[in-house]
Amino acid sequence: MAGSAGRVVRRWYPNVLRRSLQVPALQLHVSKTAMRASQKDFESALSQVKLLKDPGNEVKLKLYALYKQATEGPCNTPKPGVFDLINKAKWDAWNALGSLPKETARQNYVDLVSGLSSSSDSSSQVKPEADRKQPGYETLVVTSEDSITKIMMNRPAKKNAMTTQMYNEIMLALKAASKDDSAITVLTGNGDYYSSGNDLSNFTDIPPEGIEEKAKSGAILLRDFVDCFIDFPKPLIAVVNGPAVGISVTILGLFDTVYASNRATFHTPFSHLGQSPEGCSSYTFPKIMGPAKAAEMLIFGKKLTAAEACAQGLVTEVFPDSTFQKEVWTRLKAYSKLPPNAMRISKQVIRNREKEKLHAINAEESRVLQERWLSDECTNAVMNFLTRKAKL
Numbered sequence: 535m536a537g538s539a540g541r542v543v544r545r546w547y548p549n550v551l552r553r554s555l556q557v558p559a560l561q562l563h564v565s566k567t568a569m570r571a572s573q574k575d576f577e578s579a580l581s582q583v584k585l586l587k588d589p590g591n592e593v594k595l596k597l598y599a600l601y602k603q604a605t606e607g608p609c610n611t612p613k614p615g616v617f618d619l620i621n622k623a624k625w626d627a628w629n630a631l632g633s634l635p636k637e638t639a640r641q642n643y644v645d646l647v648s649g650l651s652s653s654s655d656s657s658s659q660v661k662p663e664a665d666r667k668q669p670g671y672e673t674l675v676v677t678s679e680d681s682i683t684k685i686m687m688n689r690p691a692k693k694n695a696m697t698t699q700m701y702n703e704i705m706l707a708l709k710a711a712s713k714d715d716s717a718i719t720v721l722t723g724n725g726d727y728y729s730s731g732n733d734l735s736n737f738t739d740i741p742p743e744g745i746e747e748k749a750k751s752g753a754i755l756l757r758d759f760v761d762c763f764i765d766f767p768k769p770l771i772a773v774v775n776g777p778a779v780g781i782s783v784t785i786l787g788l789f790d791t792v793y794a795s796n797r798a799t800f801h802t803p804f805s806h807l808g809q810s811p812e813g814c815s816s817y818t819f820p821k822i823m824g825p826a827k828a829a830e831m832l833i834f835g836k837k838l839t840a841a842e843a844c845a846q847g848l849v850t851e852v853f854p855d856s857t858f859q860k861e862v863w864t865r866l867k868a869y870s871k872l873p874p875n876a877m878r879i880s881k882q883v884i885r886n887r888e889k890e891k892l893h894a895i896n897a898e899e900s901r902v903l904q905e906r907w908l909s910d911e912c913t914n915a916v917m918n919f920l921t922r923k924a925k926l
């Protein structure tokens with residue numbers, strides 16, 4: 535996520551606008567007429583402008599007009615037609631400069647860019663990730679940039695196992711992301727795992743009221759957690775950077791897009807753990823991959839490779855691990871420039887008719903699991919893991 539001039543420019547000028555405005559700062563050569571008195575300042579302003587945050591269309595038009603005047607002189611091209619809105623706005627801005635001398639236009643361009651630079655707090659530097667990190671999370675790193683809110687599970691030493699605190703923080707982060715100005719939201723993991731699923735030590739923290747109470751509060755937490763995914767209003771993307779286990783796999787059926795590294799695997803060993811499916815997977819998995827393939831995963835705990843998960847429709851696309859981050863984030867940055875309201879509404883159209891059903895399924899899965907957690911099968915499996923007698 536380190537900054538580069540090219541990336542900032544992409545933020546500055548959405549592609550469509552950039553193409554149609556032919557923004558001066560992006561033109562690859564500087565006309566010879568501009569290369570006299572203030573050539574150095576002008577060239578440096580042309581470079582500097584690429585590093586600024588988007589100053590808005592009005593300022594971009596001013597910059598365009600001054601650039602044209604500085605490099606070509608007064609506007610003498612035919613006026614574009616009334617329906618050619620963007621070219622007409624550009625023409626009007628340039629034409630409004632009348633017979634302003636080239637040198638003055640060049641100087642005005644330099645002054646305008648210098649004013650923009652000093653008023654922009656991030657000026658030419660993209661803040662390092664540590665500075666952009668949203669405060670208040672202990673198990674996550676949450677950042678917002680390029681209209682993307684990234685929620686990264688951050689317990690790499692524990693394979694991003696999900697503690698009660700992490701469930702609560704993910705819910706908070708999703709609620710905040712649903713209201714922030716980002717266009718899309720991403721869930722990913724830090725380190726070599728995406729997530730090893732529920733932290734099995736969640737089961738050891740028994741309250742004075744007893745194990746039944748623990749199972750009851752666990753079921754409420756599970757239900758609330760999955761509800762947040764069902765109701766999330768913006769495009770939600772999983773960037774599966776490594777192996778995924780348990781609940782981190784089942785909720786993928788509630789995401790809009792799932793990108794996976796070819797190192798990722800997908801494993802739901804519920805029977806091994808004396809447990810049963812959650813995350814609405816009892817409904818979404820048979821729907822996505824057909825009942826037979828879903829049964830192999832959810833009943834028999836078959837682990838899928840990323841390629842298999844993609845072939846079965848759970849994963850959208852698989853990337854080589856060596857280029858995974860680069861390819862995925864380039865793609866996501868492009869998607870995040872699409873009109874956010876249109877994306878939200880499209881998601882609603884696709885998902886809304888299923889919402890009621892998904893909530894009912896979530897409630898039922900949570901109720902069944904509450905009972906499972908009290909079973910000997912589950913207790914023994916968890917104890918075996920925690921006493922290091924068993925791994926997946």
Ligand SMILES: CCCCCC/C=C/C(=O)SCCNC(=O)CCNC(=O)[C@H](O)C(C)(C)COP(=O)(O)OP(=O)(O)OC[C@H]1O[C@@H](n2cnc3c(N)ncnc32)[C@H](O)[C@@H]1OP(=O)(O)O
Pocket residue numbers: 691692693695696701730731732733734735736752753755756779780781782803804807809812919924925926
């Ligand atoms: C509100 C409650 C909702 C519950 C919903 C129901 C959810 C269900 C599920 O998610 S079921 C799936 C549960 N997950 C597992 O069973 C995975 C258990 N972990 C493993 O089998 C292995 O750790 C592994 C295969 C993921 C990785 O193996 P390996 O590469 O050999 O690493 P380590 O085992 O040494 O792990 C490193 C470190 O992390 C700890 N850890 C890993 N996963 C979990 C986990 N799920 N829960 C607790 N702790 C975990 C592991 O113990 C090691 O810790 P240590 O270094 O020993 O302190």
